[in-house]
Amino acid sequence: MSKFRKKSPWILHYNTGGCNGCDIEILAALGPKFDIERFGMLNRGNPKQSDILLVTGPVTLKCRDVLRRLYLEMPEPKVVVAMGACTFGGGVFRDFYHVENGVNNILPVDVWIPGCTPRVEALIDGMIKALDVWEKKSKDKEYLNNHSEELLKEIGAIND
Amino acid sequence: MIGLLMTIFSPIIGGLISGVERVVKARMQSRVGPPILQPFYDFFKLMDKRPIMIHSFHASMGVMYFISAWFAFAVLMLGNDLLIAVFFHVISILALSMGAFSVRSSYSIIGAMRELIHLASYEPVVILCVVGLYLSTGSFDISVILSSSNAPIFTLPLLFFAFVGAIPMMLHKSPFDVAEAHQEIIGGPDIEYSGPFYEAVYTGRWIENVFVYFLVFLFGGGNFILGAFLVVATFLLVTLIDNSTARLDYQRMLKFAWVILIPMAVFNIFFLALGGN
Amino acid sequence: MANIFIFLSIVLPIVFGFIIWFRQCDKVSGLLTYSLLPILTFMGFYVYSVDASIYIHTIGLLDFFIVTFDFFLLIYFAWIGMQRKSNLVIFLAIVQFILLIMVISIAPEVNTANIYVDKLSAMIYLLVALVGVPIAIYSLKYMDYNEKRKHTFIAIVVGFLGVMNFIVSVNNIEWFFTLFELTTLASVVMIGYRGDKESINNSTLALWMNQIGGVAILFSLLIMIKDFGVYHFTDLWQLDKTTITMAAFGFLSIAALVKGAQLPFHKWLLGAMVAPTPVSAILHSATMVKIAPFLLLRLSPVIQDTLLSKLLVLTTGFVFVAAAVFALTQNNFKKILAYSTISLLGLMMLAASIGSSMAVTISIILIIFHGIAKGFLFVEAGILEKLFKVKYIEDMNRLLEKAPLTLLFIIFGFLNMTFVPFGSFIGKWLMIEEASNFLSKGSSVLLIALVAIGGVFLSVLYMKVIGVAIKHHRFSKIKVYPQPKNFLFVSVWYYAILSILTIFIAPFIANFVSPIAIFITGKANGLYADGLSLVLGNSTLEFWQIIGAMILLIAIHVAPFIFKFKNVEQVHPYNCGEITKRDAQSYDFNFINNYESKINMIAITLFISVLIFGGNLL
Structure with missing residues (x-):
């Protein structure tokens, strides 16, 4: 069954406060010219039915917990793809007062797509890499970085 | 025998319809689109996910939706009364909306409520459509309708268009996809399902596809080629409308169904009935 | 045997009601209500299984008694109207009083049985037994929760079942009128049971609305006696359908529509909700409102x-x-x-x-x-x-x-x-x-x-x-x-x-x-x-x-x-990843209230057209 997995990745795209450059590239990828639906990819907008979490932006403090919750709501096997320079260390937003300096210490990222902003080709390439990672993953539960009961309680994932 | 086979394979047929639809939709937008078997890849992928749920009741309602949609289709194919099958269809809506109501998620509840408004919009049209078929062919029995020499479409043109107008409501297609509204309430009743449980809802939707297009097929009567042509034409028309229109709000949907579709259906039946006298 | 069972079906609940009322004791109430369940079911089933219509001729004294009772009932209504300062009730009671005198003065002697029981009546016996009696049983416990005069209430409920059995067995429309008014009385008593202001108001509403039904029956009786000279259901069926006039039936249908709480006369049934819940249960399920379809079923052979x-x-x-x-x-x-x-x-x-x-x-x-x-x-x-x-x-x-x-x-x-x-x-x-x-x-x-x-x-x-x-x-x-x-x-x-x-x-x-x-x-x-x-x-x-x-x-x-x-594993519901209060409610559909007056107008128009065009009064 898992060999069909590669053919139907559904994407959850979340912008954690970036400049929207990456998001426009993602929209371009959905459009007629690049059409990532060729690979069966759909932008679902719903973590419960998604397989790939596509994160852009440097993670502002406000949306840090939202990102964590969205990640927790996704069923395994799942892949996290971080797109753009600011997801890795904050990019141009590095060390600003309101950012978390990238996704590194929040989620276990599987694939990084470099560039500011990355080209659509790079995005598609990254997604295909993500599929390879995804194929090898199992159904075991995956955790947040620095996972602990206190953290879950703090973000309201245990008792909402 | 054909009925039994159709019932058993209806999820597969529905999946194919859904796959073709995605391709046609992509081509209309000048995209390449996914492979035709894409819905089945989705199926296997979803089966392979780790199951998570909100609570057992919600998850079980997803499965019940699938079962009752399939059962309704079985009643349509194996029973001999069209009207009963249409009423059976409501059971699946009950399961879906009860499940969607049972979670404390705003989107899900709004979606369920809109699903009920969908029901209020299309159900009278569908019942009138069945009555019209009876009037045209003299029977509620599917086998009689499918062997009648004159095709109902010629006596029921307005009713047929009313039914085509109701199809986007039944299948949640734009402009009447207020219950699903992916950009607004992210799938409505489906939103909280995931993995295998979403799989059940997803497959239930395929069966609804088959259910609806089979009703379209009945308008061809004994002329199967005409029936097939009607199905294909309706399918293309519905997909075209789906691609080229924006979503209307639920009041407009309700008004459209009640001010335009139902009077159309009633007038057609009325004139046919009086003409037959 | 069937005659005895019919008699018992009518009288037994009423007698039991009186016993419960006199004894005012838990044991007696419990025993009597529970025992009604098998008794009434059995009798109803027996009457149902008789394969012929049962006509029962009653003695003239009973007729006299019922008519007298009717006058007392109307006087009582007028008295209620005076007490509650409702001129409408008094007026309607007086109208009914006058009309009733007119009816009695012109009513011919007809040698038709006053009690007529067919399978339809027997079906309602069964319904009363299987659905009505459990409600009486239920109120045994229900009335323990902060309600006053428990046993009186049970007595009324049980007695009402007998009245309901009576009204579906009468053939004489004059008697039907009496029992119609009696059910009105029962509903007034039950709706006003709690005795607070709202209950009294709603029971007055129920009273005058049902009185309109009573007036309609009396009009219909007058026309019926004048046109056909008969006032029994079975006699009406014998009439020549091609020549009869519809005025009398128009009025009877109006009575049915009022009793069946059809728009615009629906307010009285809604008002019943201020009473203890068994009242609503008994009015809505086996008794009272079911008189309406019953009456139309009795008329249906004529008006078809x-x-x-x-x-x-x-x-x-x-x-x-x-x-x-x-x-x-x-x-x-x-x-x-x-x-x-x-x-x-x-x-x-x-x-x-x-x-x-x-x-x-x-x-x-x-x-x-x-x-x-x-x-x-x-x-x-x-x-x-x-x-x-x-x-x-x-x-x-x-x-x-x-x-x-x-x-x-x-x-x-x-x-x-x-x-x-x-x-x-x-x-x-x-x-x-x-x-x-x-x-x-x-x-x-x-x-x-x-x-x-x-x-x-x-x-x-x-x-x-x-x-x-x-x-x-x-x-x-x-x-x-x-x-x-x-x-x-x-x-x-x-x-x-x-x-x-x-x-x-x-x-x-x-x-x-x-x-x-x-x-x-x-x-x-x-x-x-x-x-x-x-x-x-x-x-x-x-x-x-x-x-x-x-x-x-x-x-x-x-x-x-x-x-x-x-x-x-159970996860939390999707809420865009935010934690906010999740208290989404369903739509309230309040916009429909904008159309309420229009809908009521249409209902009134249809109502009047039933009377005027249906009854051919023009």
Whole structure:
């Protein structure tokens, strides 16, 4: 069954406060010219039915917990793809007062797509890499970085 | 025998319809689109996910939706009364909306409520459509309708268009996809399902596809080629409308169904009935 | 033997009522009400199984007694009117008094039996026994919760069952009028039972509205005696249908519409909700409002295929839709139930006024199944009110966590009102099929549209209410709290009756209901049972469909108890990843209130047109 997995990745795209450059590239990828639906990819907008979490932006403090919750709501096997320079260390937003300096210490990222902003080709390439990672993953539960009961309680994932 | 086979394979047929639809939709937008078997890849992928749920009741309602949609289709194919099958269809809506109501998620509840408004919009049209078929062919029995020499479409043109107008409501297609509204309430009743449980809802939707297009097929009567042509034409028309229109709000949907579709259906039946006298 | 049983069916509940009232003691009340259940059931069944109409000639003294009683009743109404300073009530009472004197002065001596019992009456005996008596049993416990004068209440309820049995057995329309007024009195007493201001107001409302029905009956009697010289139902059926005038029947239909709480006279039935819940239960289920379809069924052989019948179809069909639409806007649980009663009464009376053999069958099916299901729902509404303090839809939010068992029963009751294998569905289904048969006669297209639309609105209404109550937290434990044995007995009683009747619905309809319709109309309706499947012409509701739908629906409504997925992780609901309060409610449909006055205007217009055009008064 898992060999069909590669053919139907559904994407959850979340912008954690970036400049929207990456998001426009993602929209371009959905459009007629690049059409990532060729690979069966759909932008679902719903973590419960998604397989790939596509994160852009440097993670502002406000949306840090939202990102964590969205990640927790996704069923395994799942892949996290971080797109753009600011997801890795904050990019141009590095060390600003309101950012978390990238996704590194929040989620276990599987694939990084470099560039500011990355080209659509790079995005598609990254997604295909993500599929390879995804194929090898199992159904075991995956955790947040620095996972602990206190953290879950703090973000309201245990008792909402 | 054909009925039994159709019932058993209806999820597969529905999946194919859904796959073709995605391709046609992509081509209309000048995209390449996914492979035709894409819905089945989705199926296997979803089966392979780790199951998570909100609570057992919600998850079980997803499965019940699938079962009752399939059962309704079985009643349509194996029973001999069209009207009963249409009423059976409501059971699946009950399961879906009860499940969607049972979670404390705003989107899900709004979606369920809109699903009920969908029901209020299309159900009278569908019942009138069945009555019209009876009037045209003299029977509620599917086998009689499918062997009648004159095709109902010629006596029921307005009713047929009313039914085509109701199809986007039944299948949640734009402009009447207020219950699903992916950009607004992210799938409505489906939103909280995931993995295998979403799989059940997803497959239930395929069966609804088959259910609806089979009703379209009945308008061809004994002329199967005409029936097939009607199905294909309706399918293309519905997909075209789906691609080229924006979503209307639920009041407009309700008004459209009640001010335009139902009077159309009633007038057609009325004139046919009086003409037959 | 049957005569004795008919006599006992009428007198026994009344006598028991008096005993309960005199003794005022728990043991006696319990014993008598419980014992009524098997006794009345057995007698009703015996009378039903007699295969002929039973005519009973009564002594002249009884006639004299009933007429005298009637005058006292009207004087009592006038007295109530004076006490409550309601000029309308006094006026109507005086009008009735004068009209009654006129009727008696011109009424000829007719040698027709005053009591006429056929299978229809026997069916209502059975309904009263199986549905009405459990409500009396239920009120034994219900009245223990902060209510006054428990035994008096039970006495009234039990006595009322006897009155109901009486009214369905009379043949003399003059007596029918008396009993009609007696049921009015009973409803006034029961609605005003709590004695506070609201109850008194609502009972006055019920009084004058029903008095209008009484006036209509008296007018009809006057015209009837003047035109035909007869005033018995059985004599009316003998009249030559081609020549008779319809005025008398127009007035009688108006009486039926008022008693059946059709728009615009629906307010009195809604007002009944201020009384203790068993009152609503008994008014809505087996008794009182069922007089309306009963009266129309009695008239249907005469009014069939006339303009009157068509106008009645329009009026009641309109009420079927309009009441269902109004029900969507309500937020009081008992009001929702009341509106759905009004709506379904519209459907019953619609079927009754069509008057073909199949339509009569449909009407009776609806009377039976609506009676049982509505009694069930009101019993549960009372339990909700007393044990869980839930009255409004807002309180019903997440009811599954508080009262899972009661909710289960409520859902089952709701499913019974619209969904597939249950009686009300069969009524709707047969109605559409029957109407399709005479489509070429014109107005039936509208009829089908009305039935389809009303049915859809009722489904939406029930699903909406279920939806509000079924919501629950992901970690809440669904466990059954103990309930008083009495409540549990009544709930399980209705649940069992409904389930058993539904599984055996084909033989039940073909062998129990159909004969009644054939008895009334004298024509076969083409409905028969093939094993456990119901066959009508070319169409079959097959047993695998019935049992399949039954299993599906039972699985759906007991799902909170049976489906427990182990080893599946529970996550929180999607809310865009935010934690905010999740208190989404269902739509309130308040925009419908904007159209209320228009809908009422249409209802009044239809009402008057029934009288004027249907009765051919112009």
